Amino acid sequence: MSKTATDTLGQAIExxxxxxxxxxxxxxxVLVDVAPAGEVIPGLEDRMILHAGPPVEWDRTCGALxxxxxxxxxxxxxxxxxAQAADMLAKGAxxxxxxxxxxxxxxxxxxxxxxxxxxxxxxxxYGNRAAARLAEWMSQFGDYSPEAVDVLRRWRDLxxxxxxxxxxxxxxxxxxxxxxxxxxxxxxxHNRPVAGSSVLGNAxxxxxIQAGVPMDKLVPTLYYLGRNEFLFLPVVMxxxxxxxxxxxxxxxxxxxxxxxxxxxxxxxxxxxxxxTWFTAPAVRLxxxxxxxxxxxxxxxxxMGDSTITETVGLGAFTLAGAPAILSLTGGTPEEALQYSxxxxxxxxxxxxxxxxxxxxFQGCPVGIDIRxxxxxxxxxxxxxxxxxxxxxxxxxxxxxxxxxxxxxxxALAAFEGKYGIA
Amino acid sequence: MSKTATDTLGQAIExxxxxxxxxxxxxxxVLVDVAPAGEVIPGLEDRMILHAGPPVEWDRTCGALxxxxxxxxxxxxxxxxxAQAADMLAKGAxxxxxxxxxxxxxxxxxxxxxxxxxxxxxxxxYGNRAAARLAEWMSQFGDYSPEAVDVLRRWRDLxxxxxxxxxxxxxxxxxxxxxxxxxxxxxxxHNRPVAGSSVLGNAxxxxxIQAGVPMDKLVPTLYYLGRNEFLFLPVVMxxxxxxxxxxxxxxxxxxxxxxxxxxxxxxxxxxxxxxTWFTAPAVRLxxxxxxxxxxxxxxxxxMGDSTITETVGLGAFTLAGAPAILSLTGGTPEEALQYSxxxxxxxxxxxxxxxxxxxxFQGCPVGIDIRxxxxxxxxxxxxxxxxxxxxxxxxxxxxxxxxxxxxxxxALAAFEGKYGIA
Numbered sequence: 001m002s003k004t005a006t007d008t009l010g011q012a013i014e015x016x017x018x019x020x021x022x023x024x025x026x027x028x029x030v031l032v033d034v035a036p037a038g039e040v041i042p043g044l045e046d047r048m049i050l051h052a053g054p055p056v057e058w059d060r061t062c063g064a065l066x067x068x069x070x071x072x073x074x075x076x077x078x079x080x081x082x083a084q085a086a087d088m089l090a091k092g093a094x095x096x097x098x099x100x101x102x103x104x105x106x107x108x109x110x111x112x113x114x115x116x117x118x119x120x121x122x123x124x125x126y127g128n129r130a131a132a133r134l135a136e137w138m139s140q141f142g143d144y145s146p147e148a149v150d151v152l153r154r155w156r157d158l159x160x161x162x163x164x165x166x167x168x169x170x171x172x173x174x175x176x177x178x179x180x181x182x183x184x185x186x187x188x189x190h191n192r193p194v195a196g197s198s199v200l201g202n203a204x205x206x207x208x209i210q211a212g213v214p215m216d217k218l219v220p221t222l223y224y225l226g227r228n229e230f231l232f233l234p235v236v237m238x239x240x241x242x243x244x245x246x247x248x249x250x251x252x253x254x255x256x257x258x259x260x261x262x263x264x265x266x267x268x269x270x271x272x273x274x275x276t277w278f279t280a281p282a283v284r285l286x287x288x289x290x291x292x293x294x295x296x297x298x299x300x301x302x303m304g305d306s307t308i309t310e311t312v313g314l315g316a317f318t319l320a321g322a323p324a325i326l327s328l329t330g331g332t333p334e335e336a337l338q339y340s341x342x343x344x345x346x347x348x349x350x351x352x353x354x355x356x357x358x359x360x361f362q363g364c365p366v367g368i369d370i371r372x373x374x375x376x377x378x379x380x381x382x383x384x385x386x387x388x389x390x391x392x393x394x395x396x397x398x399x400x401x402x403x404x405x406x407x408x409x410x411a412l413a414a415f416e417g418k419y420g421i422a
Numbered sequence: 423m424s425k426t427a428t429d430t431l432g433q434a435i436e437x438x439x440x441x442x443x444x445x446x447x448x449x450x451x452v453l454v455d456v457a458p459a460g461e462v463i464p465g466l467e468d469r470m471i472l473h474a475g476p477p478v479e480w481d482r483t484c485g486a487l488x489x490x491x492x493x494x495x496x497x498x499x500x501x502x503x504x505a506q507a508a509d510m511l512a513k514g515a516x517x518x519x520x521x522x523x524x525x526x527x528x529x530x531x532x533x534x535x536x537x538x539x540x541x542x543x544x545x546x547x548y549g550n551r552a553a554a555r556l557a558e559w560m561s562q563f564g565d566y567s568p569e570a571v572d573v574l575r576r577w578r579d580l581x582x583x584x585x586x587x588x589x590x591x592x593x594x595x596x597x598x599x600x601x602x603x604x605x606x607x608x609x610x611x612h613n614r615p616v617a618g619s620s621v622l623g624n625a626x627x628x629x630x631i632q633a634g635v636p637m638d639k640l641v642p643t644l645y646y647l648g649r650n651e652f653l654f655l656p657v658v659m660x661x662x663x664x665x666x667x668x669x670x671x672x673x674x675x676x677x678x679x680x681x682x683x684x685x686x687x688x689x690x691x692x693x694x695x696x697x698t699w700f701t702a703p704a705v706r707l708x709x710x711x712x713x714x715x716x717x718x719x720x721x722x723x724x725m726g727d728s729t730i731t732e733t734v735g736l737g738a739f740t741l742a743g744a745p746a747i748l749s750l751t752g753g754t755p756e757e758a759l760q761y762s763x764x765x766x767x768x769x770x771x772x773x774x775x776x777x778x779x780x781x782x783f784q785g786c787p788v789g790i791d792i793r794x795x796x797x798x799x800x801x802x803x804x805x806x807x808x809x810x811x812x813x814x815x816x817x818x819x820x821x822x823x824x825x826x827x828x829x830x831x832x833a834l835a836a837f838e839g840k841y842g843i844a
């Protein structure tokens with residue numbers, strides 16, 4: 001390609017990436033509902049389970065996704081035993097599709113079905129919505145025990161309807177101020193959404209009262225809101241998805257609009273490359289902080305849609321401001337500072353509203369540029385929880401992980417194939 | 423003194439300081455009540471106002487203490503105009519005594535009187551109690567406007583009775599877990615009690631419901647709990663006072679059991695030196711972050727009992743973990759790390775339960791040793807808000823301050839006078 005053509009392409013990329021960056025930072029997420037997924041997620045059919053990450057067939061699924069899907073089949077009453085659930089899934093009697101293909105995201109296995117209530121976030125700057133299932137420590141990690149099913153039932157029958165009434169009574173809850181505040185309170189808003197959860201709990205409490213939620217639901221829901229440290233994770237995930245979606249499909253842009261993992265593969269989407277997933281094998285998690293006597297021997301592969309947080313500049317990208325998370329992931333505060341500093345080298349700009357106190361209130365690094373990842377060899381840093389490699393277990397730990405650079409290299413090759421070499 | 427005598431004294435001091443340290447870290451504060459000060463503060467008489475810091479006579483008081491006392495006189499109905507209030511105070515018709523002489527503490531001017539409800543914290547390890555008035559931005563800074571009086575009335579008539587019922591319904595609220603958690607959430611628990619406030623708000627909400635607080639009080643109180651970022655300051659202050667008091671009166675101990683400022687003088691008490699205050703002139707605050715167009719020209723002197731937080735190892739001693747506060751005080755995250763590191767040089771030990779993530783979860787520095795302060799020249803670092811130098815104003819800013827080393831030098835001289843030279 002001639003120098004002039006290269007310059008022109010370079011300029012087109014810069015302009016496109018600036019447009020994507022503007023869309024990412026202008027996003028204005030508002031929590032507008034908690035509703036049964038079947039009511040609010042487009043195309044979520046009966047006997048369909050949405051899962052985390054890029055598409056994956058049943059016979060290639062990892063243990064946690066498999067167990068999580070089985071739990072959903074039991075929860076929905078499609079199967080009466082785990083074996084029957086597995087059989088139906090293997091036969092295709094229950095369909096699997098990615099959350100990301102339905103304006104949704106889900107933590108870890110991300111398993112979502114019609115009766116499961118999801119948080120709904122509207123991006124008021126662009127009018128689109130996104131949804132995310134609750135975060136808990138059982139079914140999303142592949143546990144399909146009766147207790148795991150009960151967690152979902154209690155959410156469906158008790159907490160979700162009460163929280164729905166609270167949100168509606170309040171006319172929605174603006175999330176930008178909560179996200180900005182939580183970043184001043186030691187959250188990175190992925191593995192550590194503790195402050196966001198606390199602030200959201202306080203914000204919802206008056207709504208519960210104003211909505212007239214009856215006493216027998218009110219008191220347990222207030223305890224749920226006040227003590228659930230992962231309350232905010234699905235909310236910030238739906239928020240991030242609602243913010244990332246309008247940044248899709250900008251021609252010439254090299255900015256990532258989704259990173260997600262199904263436990264078999266890690267995949268990314270790039271704004272200028274439409275709906276294609278660029279994938280590479282999921283990382284087997286080894287180092288980490290393990291719970292209950294578990295070891296790296298038990299660890300499954302990297303999974304979950306929660307990397308949508310890093311996609312919009314949150315999560316591990318803001319580790320500098322969240323050293324308390326290191327008790328769950330390992331590492332030192334000095335490393336945490338460096339992780340965040342590195343992310344500025346592979347991103348387009350800094351967020352004007354989301355700031356990191358430990359970096360002198362610098363804005364979060366926003367907009368991963370696949371060119372910069374490949375050029376520098378600096379791969380996005382991600383927080384993650386650790387699932388067991390076999391189905392049937394709750395969470396076993398937490399860690400930090402670097403996804404495979406191959407996904408970024410494939411995307412860049414596709415970009416050059418489509419647009420030429422910049 | 424002979425070498426042997428010196429060694430013996432040295433050993434006595436080490437043993438005494440270890441005893442004081444153990445008492446400080448074993449304190450187990452529980453929020454047990456919010457009650458009118460007259461019901462729960464021993465010796466708080468009618469027409470008496472408790473104030474921050476060591477004793478001070480009216481004609482030597484600073485502007486903020488003067489204005490705050492006038493506000494209380496109006497609030498209690500002792501005076502009908504500010505001028506009448508000032509006149510009564512000048513004549514001694516209203517008596518001034520330190521909070522610290524009544525098992526109490528108060529932020530900034532610290533002004534407290536019989537009808538003003540105070541938070542009551544019991545140290546369950548030692549059975550003693552301490553109290554602290556609410557934190558707000560008006561009367562405690564010397565504002566005596568009708569709005570400032572209204573803030574106190576609304577507290578007395580609406581919020582305090584509702585919170586009292588919530589606390590009683592819950593059987594008390596354990597504070598050690600909240601303090602420990604807040605330190606993981608970017609609080610230093612003095613100028614920045616944001617996370618503690620959020621966690622306490624969530625903890626109290628179900629108590630309000632269970633206590634049957636009526637709707638017209640319930641909803642505004644839930645908003646008060648959920649949005650008041652200084653909710654936790656008086657609670658942590660009363661907690662610190664309840665923890666510090668059992669550490670008093672240990673013969674031979676060189677550890678500080680109180681630091682407090684009345685705006686005229688900074689003063690300390692030392693465990694081995696009984697009730698004596700060792701004082702030096704209060705620092706005039708200059709550098710800082712000013713609100714609403716105010717400048718250093720307007721700034722009053724350093725004041726408040728809130729340095730009881732630093733006395734027990736919290737507040738500015740944990741600045742390393744609270745870089746978000748720098749937006750209110752100035753300074754850099756690197757300086758914040760260094761401030762905390764310096765405090766380990768002048769303290770006896772580290773807290774086993776209160777830990778700082780940014781310092782690799784090191785325990786907070788606890789137990790200020792006056793010998794180490796004088797030897798190293800490292801004076802405790804304190805957070806503080808800034809009052810106007812004249813009465814009649816709300817808060818005008820925030821800053822960090824080093825109190826005068828003279829107070830520590832005087833205390834050490836008195837110690838050597840009593841016990842000999844170690």
